[in-house]
Amino acid sequence: MVHSLRARLLLWLLLPLAAFVLVAGGVSYDAARQTANLLQDSALLASARTIIEDVDWDNGALIATIPPAALELFESPYQDQVFYKVLAGKGRLLVGAPDLPAPPAGLALPAWYDSRYAGMPIRAVAYERLLYDSGHAERVTVIVGKTMASRQAMIDVLWRPQLLRQGLMLALVMLLVPLGLTLELRPLMRLKDDVADREPTQLEPIRPDHLPSELRPIVDAINQCIARLKVHASTQRQFIADAAHQLRTPLTLLATQTQFASQCDARDPALFAALKGVHRTSQKMAELTSQLLLLAQAESMASPGVATRVSLAAVLSSVLEELIQAAQHRDIDLGAELDERVSVAGNAGLIASLASNLIDNAIRYTQRGGSVTALCRREGDEAVLQVIDNGPGIPAEARAHVFERFYRVANDTEGTGLGLAIVHQVARSHGGSVTIASGAARVGLIVTVRLPLWRE
Numbered sequence: 351m352v353h354s355l356r357a358r359l360l361l362w363l364l365l366p367l368a369a370f371v372l373v374a375g376g377v378s379y380d381a382a383r384q385t386a387n388l389l390q391d392s393a394l395l396a397s398a399r400t401i402i403e404d405v406d407w408d409n410g411a412l413i414a415t416i417p418p419a420a421l422e423l424f425e426s427p428y429q430d431q432v433f434y435k436v437l438a439g440k441g442r443l444l445v446g447a448p449d450l451p452a453p454p455a456g457l458a459l460p461a462w463y464d465s466r467y468a469g470m471p472i473r474a475v476a477y478e479r480l481l482y483d484s485g486h487a488e489r490v491t492v493i494v495g496k497t498m499a500s501r502q503a504m505i506d507v508l509w510r511p512q513l514l515r516q517g518l519m520l521a522l523v524m525l526l527v528p529l530g531l532t533l534e535l536r537p538l539m540r541l542k543d544d545v546a547d548r549e550p551t552q553l554e555p556i557r558p559d560h561l562p563s564e565l566r567p568i569v570d571a572i573n574q575c576i577a578r579l580k581v582h583a584s585t586q587r588q589f590i591a592d593a594a595h596q597l598r599t600p601l602t603l604l605a606t607q608t609q610f611a612s613q614c615d616a617r618d619p620a621l622f623a624a625l626k627g628v629h630r631t632s633q634k635m636a637e638l639t640s641q642l643l644l645l646a647q648a649e650s651m652a653s654p655g656v657a658t659r660v661s662l663a664a665v666l667s668s669v670l671e672e673l674i675q676a677a678q679h680r681d682i683d684l685g686a687e688l689d690e691r692v693s694v695a696g697n698a699g700l701i702a703s704l705a706s707n708l709i710d711n712a713i714r715y716t717q718r719g720g721s722v723t724a725l726c727r728r729e730g731d732e733a734v735l736q737v738i739d740n741g742p743g744i745p746a747e748a749r750a751h752v753f754e755r756f757y758r759v760a761n762d763t764e765g766t767g768l769g770l771a772i773v774h775q776v777a778r779s780h781g782g783s784v785t786i787a788s789g790a791a792r793v794g795l796i797v798t799v800r801l802p803l804w805r806e
């Protein structure tokens with residue numbers, strides 16, 4: 351059984367209604383039948399009376415003629431057949447059909463009864479009267495019967511409109527109630543969409559306005575759950591941030607200490623090489639730690655609502671300044687095309703780490719003598735930040751994976767594999783996107799970041 355609220359509500363409504371229509375139909379059929387019987391019976395009696403009025407004495411003997419008015423009573427478009435007989439005394443036939451059935455014995459007259467005649471069901475009445483003639487009296491009995499066609503027609507006429515009305519009501523309910531239920535259940539669907547479409551970091555409570563009161567307790571419960579998740583997530587985040595921060599200090603210390611040690615005792619070349627190794631490893635760990643910290647920060651940036659205005663040109667200039675030495679070191683021509691007017695809403699530190707990771711990659715992976723250009727501009731209602739190089743690019747089959755954490759295309763260079771994951775996460779948490787493409791003539795790499803423009 352499907353647990354559809356809609357289907358169940360519909361069932362609760364339609365079942366009683368159908369039962370009601372059924373019972374009401376039966377009751378109204380009964381009423382129509384009684385009315386038809388009453389009318390038919392009184393017509394039969396009137397006819398019998400008219401016949402008996404015309405029974406008369408003639409020279410001491412009873413004679414009966416059937417007045418036309420007695421039969422005209424039954425005229426109808428339904429072609430009912432009418433039968434009659436008139437009996438005198440104890441069964442002497444005066445006129446009519448001799449074998450028309452008499453009423454069942456023991457009935458007080460006038461008596462109405464159902465019977466069969468000439469192979470057809472009939473309704474009949476037996477009526478009697480004492481007729482006097484100069485001190486002499488005789489009992490005269492009139493029996494009038496007729497077939498049932500007009501009675502059935504009358505029942506139909508009386509009953510059909512009722513049936514029609516109730517059928518119409520049922521049809522209307524079956525049509526309108528599902529529609530109403532669909533409309534009324536829309537808040538539930540909206541609530542579902544609201545919960546289903548959420549980003550994992552979007553831990554705002556659901557706004558309960560416009561929700562029917564029946565949904566409030568559910569929304570309250572979900573909101574309480576969200577609040578607990580939020581506390582949990584922020585504790586978790588704080589822990590990662592604290593851990594990364596705590597790790598940084600001893601790592602920096604370790605780097606300084608190994609450098610110092612390698613200067614103190616340079617006589618043993620083996621020891622010197624080992625210390626150099628320790629130094630490199632500690633530097634790598636420091637980088638990894640700070641990248642992890644950045645990623646955690648980007649992931650935890652819940653709502654850009656609390657963001658400040660960040661000028662892309664300013665961020666890019668300071669990042670380029672920091673990296674100019676690395677570029678010179680590798681003989682790379684570092685250029686920029688910056689539109690000063692482009693601003694986005696967000697966290698300046700995170701956007702700087704996005705830019706720094708992209709430019710660092712471009713410098714790092716482009717061959718000596720290559721060129722790297724960083725640019726920012728406005729396109730429609732988006733801010734576009736691009737880093738273009740003429741290096742080896744990223745093979746198409748690897749592009750789907752480069753945004754994954756710790757994914758590296760080649761392992762022969764230094765790196766953590768977290769750079770593009772940070773870029774992706776920062777762009778996403780700012781409501782933007784990153785795409786990568788190869789440059790003109792399939793040379794180099796173009797990384798494009800699109801972010802929503804700053805709005806006052």
Ligand SMILES: Nc1ncnc2c1ncn2[C@@H]1O[C@H](COP(=O)(O)OP(=O)(O)O)[C@@H](O)[C@H]1O
Pocket residue numbers: 707711712713715716739741742743744752757758759760764765766767768769770771795
């Ligand atoms: N500009 C680029 N040119 C060529 N390859 C690149 C470029 N940027 C990134 N890559 C490739 O993508 C991989 C993932 O980059 P990233 O996430 O920054 O990690 P990392 O730089 O620490 O290796 C790199 O290992 C590199 O192979």
Ligand SMILES: [Mg+2]
Pocket residue numbers: 707710711765766767768769770
């Ligand atoms: Mg990198």
